[in-house]
Amino acid sequence: MSNVAIQITTPPEGAPAARHSKSFFMPTVTPPLPTLDGPKGLLTAQNEQDLGFRIMMGQLDLVRALAVDTSIVASMVDAIWDAMGAKDKVDKAVAVIFHEGAWLRVGSLPEAHYPSKKAEKAAREKSHEQYAALVRRKLNTIQTLISELRSYSANGMDDTLFSSVVREELRQKLSEVLPYDFILNRAAEQFRVNCKELSMRCRDLLKFICEEVRIPRAKAEGIISGNWTSPKLIPALLLSGGYELKLFPPAAMKKLRLGITQRQKAILEAASTGEAPAAEILAAWSIFMRVDRDIEKCAGIFAGANVRLVEQQVNHYRFSDLDVVRSAANMGLARAVYRFAPEKGFRFSTMAITWLRVSIHRDLADQEMVRLPEGMHKHMRDLKDALRETPNASIDALVEATNLKTDEVRNLIHLVGKPTSIDSSFQEGGSNEVDGLHEMLADTNNDFVSDVEEDSTRDYVKETLGSVLDDRELFVLVNRYGIGDVHEKTLAEMAELMKLSKERVRQLEIQAIGKIRDSEFAGVLLEMWGDL
Incomplete structure (x- = not known):
């Protein structure tokens, strides 16, 4: 582990000691945004870990903001349960959880000396079971709090001290579970849809202030500072609006006040349609939008600093459409950004290369554009046969079944696996290896449709x-x-x-x-x- 990671995982003063040796600690303050030195600038190890932790902390803020909408939280929890399934597959359900004063990442294994691979496998399975048990316990607590809030709402007590206390507890419990990025992104998108009207009203107020007072958008946002319906907005605007605002004639000032109050009323009405008090919904929405923009900015910095890494991988596939390959590589880079584990001390490129190659291989395989070296088609057939007999076989089991090298299995598994795109193939009962989602689509070459x-x-x-x-x-x-x-x-x-x-x-x-x-x-x- 790098020195940077060691510094970050050192517990803050007064923090309880975690029992799990692979636990880590979040920074006590939000890490700064690094600046790239020109379009070809690179990130240092410290920069990458700062960005990684900043994204994780932002994602936790997004989860906390969702507490104002129990329907979204309930759907998110259900999605986590579904991803875990009967066999507790937590790797596609949650990313990290908070336990005994520290954070644990899925798949972490206690550091120890294992006499054999069998013993290490048993320890890994035990660790996996313990992790899944912790996740189940936290999800059950969250579901109990959701039921309490819905009970208060049904009895007309959704704007009382009792419901506020329970919602704050729900917010706290949600901040102890960071869902898998696909699940979190789906919940975040639903929150954006639900707040579409509120967002439009707030943008209207912001636009009105910028046009009437003639100040930049950034300055107007700083003046508002999340207090969209506060009566103190107009006095704050008068203090910060500059000399032009002080010279406004009485009629113009009256028009400005009336325009702001009317738009504030519209914002309050849009925020009053939810189950939580309007003030809480407004505060949660403001935090959500601010953090969402910050996460996008962090992802943009990662992408900008790794353009050459993407191009390096794209150049390995000159036999294909480079635009297609580049698009797939960028998708892989985006996945790597949100799957980056800064506490482990590895450089971002170490993991990003794997995601880039996986994304490219899957995309090209879906479009039947991969040209394999001589002899690889036989290896692919062997892998397909092995997967047909044991669909969920591990890499080690496939190596033993096919007599291939581990690297060969890892490189080919993405070409013979089960992609979920429209051009993908799937193998279920009663289907053959060419069946896929494309078989469900109408054939554009048929001319019998009038x-x-x-x-x-x-x-x-x-x-x-x-x-x-x-x-x-x-x-x-x-x-x-x-x-x-x-x-x-x-x-x-x-x-x-x-x-x-x-x-x-x-x-x-x-x-x-x-x-x-x-x-x-x-x-x-x-x-x-x-x-x-």
Whole structure:
């Protein structure tokens, strides 16, 4: 472990000693944002760990903010239970938990000397069971608090001291469990959807103040400082608005006051639709949006500092469409950012390379664009046969079954596994190895559908997509996939058209597809996708 990691995992003064040797401690203050020295600047080990801890602390703030909406918290907890399943697979359910004054990461193993691999495996399984038991205990406590809050709400006591105490306890218990990033992102997206009206009202107030007082947005946000409905907003604005505001004639000042109070009333009405008091919802939303932007900024710094790492990996696949490979590599980089474990003391690139290669291999395998070296196809067939007999076999078991080297199995497992994209293959009872989600889609090469049916299907899909996506997401999806009579465009074309980066367009595309998959129209749209 590096010296930086040792410093970070040293317990703060007065902190209880953790029983688990692989526990670690979060920084007591939020680490600073590093600045890159130009477009080709690199991050030091300290910078990477600062960013890693800053993202983790931000994610915990997001989880705490969700406490104002028990329906989202309940869905998030259910998703964690579902991910764990009957066999307690916590690695895809939670990232870290807080226990006895320190944090524990899933998969951590107590440091000891093990006489054999069998003994080490037994210790690992025991550690896994203990970790799963801790997670179950915390989830049960959270569910109990949710039931209490719902009981208060049903009896008209959702704005009382009792409910406030329980909600604060729920917030505290939520801050002891950091869900797997997919689960947390889904819950965060639902919170954004629920607060869409509130967000629009707050932006309207911010825009009104900037235009009327002629001050920059950043300064207006600093003046408001989360106090969107406070009566002290106007006096604070008068003190900070500059000399122009002091010269406002009485009629203009009256218009300014009236405009602010009307918009504050609209914000209060939008915040009063939730189960928690409006003030708590507003405070949680303000924290959520601030932290969400900060996490995106941290991820952007990671991405900017690792551009050359991405290009280095992309250049290994010159036989393929480089735009496709680069897009997959950027997705892998994004996954690495949120799976980075700063307390372990490793450099970010150590883990990022693995995620880049996995993402590229999976994407190219889905599109049937991988050209394997001579002899590798036989190895793939051997792996497929082994996986057919034992679908959940470990790497070591596959090495023993196929007589391949460990590195060969690791490199090929992603090409013969079970991707979940539309072009993926799956093996279930009664299916063969070429069955996949694409078999459920309509064949665009068939010409038996009449023009009238095509137009009807196209109109229905567009209308349905419009009810699920916002305007920008719909625009990206229609143009990326050529829905209707629109010509299909590449990421580069979309980036130029929308004046955005290719990575941002790709993120919007993934976001839109995620919304469709989670919508009630997912099944119908998948069936009709081929008719577009």
